[in-house]
Amino acid sequence: MTLLDQFQLILKTAGWPEWAVYLTPAIVGILIIIIFVLTVVIVFIWWERRLISRFQIRLGPNRCGPEGILQPIATAVKILLKEDIVPEKADKLIHFIAPIIVFVPILLIFAVVPFGEGAILVDLNVGIIYVIAISSISVIGIFMAAWGSGNKYSYISGMRSIAQMVSYEIPVVLSIVGIALVTGSFSMIKIVEAQSIPFILLQPLGFLIFFLGSLAEMNRSPFDLLEADSEIVAGYHIEYSGMKFAMFYLGEYGVALAYSGIITTLFLSGWQGPLLPPILWFIIKVMLVFSLIIWMRATLPRLRVDQLMSFAWKFLLPMAVINLVVVAVEVLVLPAGLQWVMVILNFGLAAVLILLWSKLFTLGGGRVEV
Amino acid sequence: MPIKTEQFYLNVGPQHPSTHGVFRLRLSLDGEVVTDVEPIIGYLHRGIEKLAESRTYTQIIPLTDRLDYLASMTDNVAYCLAVEKLAGIKIPERAEYIRVIFSELMRISSHMMAVGFYLNDCGAFFTPVLYMWREREKIIDLFDMVCGQRLLYNYMRVGGVSQDVPDEFLPAIKKFVAEMPRYIGEYNQLIKQNEIFLARSKGVGILPKETAVNIGASGPVLRASGVKWDIRKMDPYSIYDRFDFEVPTGEAGDCYDRYWVRIQEMTQSLRIIEQAINQIPAKGPICSEVPQFFRPPPGETYGYIEAPKGNLGFYIVSDGSIAPYRLHIYPPTLINITALKDMMIGWKVADLIIIFGSMDVVLGEIDR
Numbered sequence: 001m002t003l004l005d006q007f008q009l010i011l012k013t014a015g016w017p018e019w020a021v022y023l024t025p026a027i028v029g030i031l032i033i034i035i036f037v038l039t040v041v042i043v044f045i046w047w048e049r050r051l052i053s054r055f056q057i058r059l060g061p062n063r064c065g066p067e068g069i070l071q072p073i074a075t076a077v078k079i080l081l082k083e084d085i086v087p088e089k090a091d092k093l094i095h096f097i098a099p100i101i102v103f104v105p106i107l108l109i110f111a112v113v114p115f116g117e118g119a120i121l122v123d124l125n126v127g128i129i130y131v132i133a134i135s136s137i138s139v140i141g142i143f144m145a146a147w148g149s150g151n152k153y154s155y156i157s158g159m160r161s162i163a164q165m166v167s168y169e170i171p172v173v174l175s176i177v178g179i180a181l182v183t184g185s186f187s188m189i190k191i192v193e194a195q196s197i198p199f200i201l202l203q204p205l206g207f208l209i210f211f212l213g214s215l216a217e218m219n220r221s222p223f224d225l226l227e228a229d230s231e232i233v234a235g236y237h238i239e240y241s242g243m244k245f246a247m248f249y250l251g252e253y254g255v256a257l258a259y260s261g262i263i264t265t266l267f268l269s270g271w272q273g274p275l276l277p278p279i280l281w282f283i284i285k286v287m288l289v290f291s292l293i294i295w296m297r298a299t300l301p302r303l304r305v306d307q308l309m310s311f312a313w314k315f316l317l318p319m320a321v322i323n324l325v326v327v328a329v330e331v332l333v334l335p336a337g338l339q340w341v342m343v344i345l346n347f348g349l350a351a352v353l354i355l356l357w358s359k360l361f362t363l364g365g366g367r368v369e370v
Numbered sequence: 371m372p373i374k375t376e377q378f379y380l381n382v383g384p385q386h387p388s389t390h391g392v393f394r395l396r397l398s399l400d401g402e403v404v405t406d407v408e409p410i411i412g413y414l415h416r417g418i419e420k421l422a423e424s425r426t427y428t429q430i431i432p433l434t435d436r437l438d439y440l441a442s443m444t445d446n447v448a449y450c451l452a453v454e455k456l457a458g459i460k461i462p463e464r465a466e467y468i469r470v471i472f473s474e475l476m477r478i479s480s481h482m483m484a485v486g487f488y489l490n491d492c493g494a495f496f497t498p499v500l501y502m503w504r505e506r507e508k509i510i511d512l513f514d515m516v517c518g519q520r521l522l523y524n525y526m527r528v529g530g531v532s533q534d535v536p537d538e539f540l541p542a543i544k545k546f547v548a549e550m551p552r553y554i555g556e557y558n559q560l561i562k563q564n565e566i567f568l569a570r571s572k573g574v575g576i577l578p579k580e581t582a583v584n585i586g587a588s589g590p591v592l593r594a595s596g597v598k599w600d601i602r603k604m605d606p607y608s609i610y611d612r613f614d615f616e617v618p619t620g621e622a623g624d625c626y627d628r629y630w631v632r633i634q635e636m637t638q639s640l641r642i643i644e645q646a647i648n649q650i651p652a653k654g655p656i657c658s659e660v661p662q663f664f665r666p667p668p669g670e671t672y673g674y675i676e677a678p679k680g681n682l683g684f685y686i687v688s689d690g691s692i693a694p695y696r697l698h699i700y701p702p703t704l705i706n707i708t709a710l711k712d713m714m715i716g717w718k719v720a721d722l723i724i725i726f727g728s729m730d731v732v733l734g735e736i737d738r
Binding site: 052056057058152153156221222224225229231232297298299301304305306307362367368 | 378
């Protein structure tokens with residue numbers, strides 16, 4: 001029974017009309033989630049800037065408030081006060097609605113992310129499929145922004161976004177199917193409850209594939225080709241300023257938070273953990289995943305576009321398929337109590353496959369005769 | 371009905387994060403593949419060669435600072451060597467050593483910027499640049515200690531250097547030389563075995579040996595193509611014949627080799643500095659007697675050195691007055707980028723950026 005259901009029960013016993021019993025908890029829940037997400041996004045922006053500064057032997061923002069914690073707020077105020085510029089050649093309507101189409105699906109993802117025990121807006125029985133479906137909508141928004149800006153750099157970025165998002169969707173979904181096989185459910189709550197052993201141990205390969213795939217889905221380094229600042233300057237949001245740019249900026253960190261939350265839920269046993277309250281465990285794990293993403297951003301150069309594609313199709317996809325088949329066989333053959341055997345088998349499989357792939361394939365690509 | 375298509379042109383620069391200044395490229399693209407390149411230069415033209423004709427020989431030195439502003443010291447050295455060659459001036463022993471030490475420090479600093487920003491062009495988020503900057507700051511502090519400037523030094527003079535190094539300089543540079551190999555190890559740890567970096571730069575932007583020689587390339591770009599040519603070895607100017615160092619070369623002439631040659635040259639420069647510190651005479655004059663308005667005899671000369679980016683030459687025509695009749699600068703990077711078109715065609719937009727980055731271009735020198 002989720003917290004929302006309990007809230008509804010209280011209202012029902014208090015004798016509220018039926019429409020209010022359903023509407024009030026929903027609105028309250030949505031508001032709480034939006035406020036939570038925006039707050040965490042602000043903390044994320046601060047945390048990324050501070051942490052990446054440490055990686056780069058500098059201090060980072062430290063003037064606004066203690067340890068610079070108010071810097072994102074100052075940035076937000078600055079962005080809001082900026083002039084909203086629409087280019088002459090832009091498709092005005094598409095240019096206007098693109099940031100909304102990018103940002104809203106990201107908020108929708110949080111409907112099925114369990115922040116704590118029972119702290120979930122709706123426990124859909126197809127929760128994880130819903131996440132994949134909703135997050136794909138952002139691609140359309142990004143392409144609309146790229147196309148509607150009427151800028152050649154953003155046009156290239158739009159072309160890249162379609163190729164990248166579509167390619168990486170497939171290994172991501174396949175790695176999720178492995179989890180669904182073990183849990184027997186797509187519901188986020190059931191997935192968390194099934195993790196007496198965190199799935200990162202049970203399916204190391206699945207975790208790797210999902211993690212790398214989600215990096216590409218959220219345009220994070222080393223897959224940040226959409227906004228490759230050294231090549232296409234800022235990509236799809238090159239022609240945006242003011243509040244519209246803020247939507248993209250919030251969306252970028254919002255999707256990072258969403259995917260960190262989903263990785264926590266799917267592979268790091270969600271809110272579960274000893275001693276500390278569930279919500280705190282959830283936040284700690286999310287911050288760990290996000291810090292890992294920042295670490296990669298601070299360390300790695302960017303892949304080229306053809307290398308990005310071959311990485312998805314030649315590395316991740318075959319591995320995901322093999323992982324799926326092996327997990328399916330294991331679920332069939334092994335009795336439910338022998339999960340530790342599965343851990344050992346899967347770690348062996350991951351090691352062998354990664355070694356094999358690193359020997360067999362190269363990222364390749366090269367000069368094209370023109 | 372055939373679908374109407376049109377050529378996709380992309381204008382990269384002059385305002386672009388990766389053009390290292392105000393370089394401009396007009397690209398024809400087929401998808402992401404570059405089918406034609408038209409480099410356009412001249413956005414930073416300041417007419418330095420013309421300005422020099424109305425200045426005395428000493429007043430030209432600050433102008434040379436503004437050529438390759440990441441390696442001002444070697445620009446000064448090149449110009450002063452050319453004037454000294456023209457007027458037949460011998461410079462004191464201690465000044466020679468100071469010049470060598472500063473040229474090599476400048477080479478390390480310039481290569482650091484080149485490697486760091488090359489990694490930035492590859493898409494690393496500023497981390498390599500900032501690690502390189504940490505040590506570049508130390509070099510700049512050394513320069514600051516001696517001549518009070520951090521970027522445009524105006525330190526060399528015709529006949530020597532403007533002022534002697536302070537007492538705390540030699541201990542400071544000894545400390546720097548002792549620390550530096552560890553930092554170079556750090557760079558290698560961060561960069562050299564990075565799989566993405568190797569995939570991005572190995573085999574990309576190959577400049578074949580023949581082309582490199584034919585266009586007259588010089589510096590690390592030429593050496594990365596496998597040609598063992600270094601003016602410090604082939605035609606030793608100043609006192610470079612007294613030092614023991616090697617000329618690192620690459621094999622393939624790709625972006626990776628250009629990166630790796632630069633890293634190795636840093637080590638070799640450190641070796642030269644170490645020997646120079648040990649050999650430098652304790653005290654003595656640092657500038658020979660040159661009158662303030664000195665008039666070299668009429669004639670012409672060409673003086674050239676191995677600057678961090680290649681063969682930097684100054685051609686000076688004197689008519690016996692206090693200002694040169696004509697000054698011409700032979701900039702290494704302008705010559706090196708003449709091969710850009712051949713190197714870039716057929717590669718993708720992302721490769722084009724790193725090929726340009728690997729050439730280590732400073733627009734102040736190209737446009738003059």
